[in-house]
């Protein structure tokens with residue numbers, strides 16, 4: 001098992017990320033961070049049948065309540081957030097109760113937001129069960145629900161008291177979801193760690209065949225990168241924005257196609273390639289680096305273009321959707337762009353016409 005200690009500026013919010021196999025069956029990892037007698041598990045109707053009974057066996061010593069969400073991003077809603085809080089109140093949860101999120105990023109984000117706000121904040125443990133949530137959403141304390149006018153628009157920063165990543169859960173994860181998680185890992189390497197990027201290039205086939213030690217090493221390094229960035233910038237005032245590499249393009253694609261068409265990670269993979277191509281055109285990124293980025297994404301069996309969707313997208317709609325991005329400070333766009341493998345820059349005041357022109361050519365090349 002690997003242990004990562006996450007140290008944040010407010011000492012009280014330091015916590016550990018445990019990564020290994022069969023950790024769900026280990027009572028000690030849970031009970032050592034639970035203070036009160038009550039636990040409240042939030043999961044969904046896909047993950048619960050697979051892992052809830054094992055988790056509950058490890059929590060025998062506690063008064064255990066369970067709330068199950070319907071599966072899907074569309075259920076990451078204010079209504080369900082309200083339903084979770086109702087159930088917590090009805091269960092008579094006290095302030096020293098611990099909330100446990102068992103599931104992917106949707107469950108983690110919603111449960112985290114409920115934990116952040118119930119009686120002004122109660123402790124919570126993340127047990128992420130998708131690769132994306134293991135390397136990304138469970139690290140860093142961002143919690144949220146969606147609003148009809150925008151994804152993750154209502155939320156709070158609330159750090160978990162522990163993250164328990166059991167790679168056994170990846171055995172039941174659909175292959176497409178697994179690969180979508182790889183996109184966030186490529187992102188972490190690309191923005192911060194050239195050596196890790198090279199490691200991913202070398203280990204692509206072991207990763208795709210789920211070689212256990214390779215997975216543990218990969219998840220550990222990705223979490224460490226995210227943790228380092230979060231430690232530098234817990235409240236997302238500066239360098240934490242690097243983590244949005246590929247997301248401005250990616251979110252715009254998701255929004256224009258309608259959420260749920262592409263997986264978030266798939267949109268981020270395409271978004272990263274778009275950011276790399278745009279950076280190369282702007283003279284920021286060497287062509288050879290751009291080719292390595294595209295090639296790694298392809299080798300990990302992720303999409304690198306919107307091929308197949310090009311007729312449903314227009315450059316104007318995409319730029320309009322990019323303009324809604326939270327990072328923008330004025331009418332122009334703010335983009336996170338790669339400068340080399342392992343290094344990014346935040347570019348403010350990028351002219352939307354330049355992005356529009358790039359996207360127009362990109363879409364036309366697919367139609368041709």
Ligand SMILES: NC(=O)c1ccc[n+]([C@@H]2O[C@H](COP(=O)([O-])OP(=O)(O)OC[C@H]3O[C@@H](n4cnc5c(N)ncnc54)[C@H](O)[C@@H]3O)[C@@H](O)[C@H]2O)c1
Pocket residue numbers: 044046047050071072073076103104105106107109129130131132133136137138139140141142143144152169170171172173174177264
């Ligand atoms: N808080 C953050 O910092 C942060 C960062 C990135 C993404 N997110 C959020 O995370 C969400 C996406 O997370 P996700 O990709 O994990 O999606 P998800 O939670 O919807 O999970 C994907 C699918 O896999 C299923 N699943 C989960 N674990 C499984 C398992 N072990 N076996 C079989 N099926 C399993 C889920 O039920 C779901 O159908 C988005 O809402 C996004 O906004 C948050």
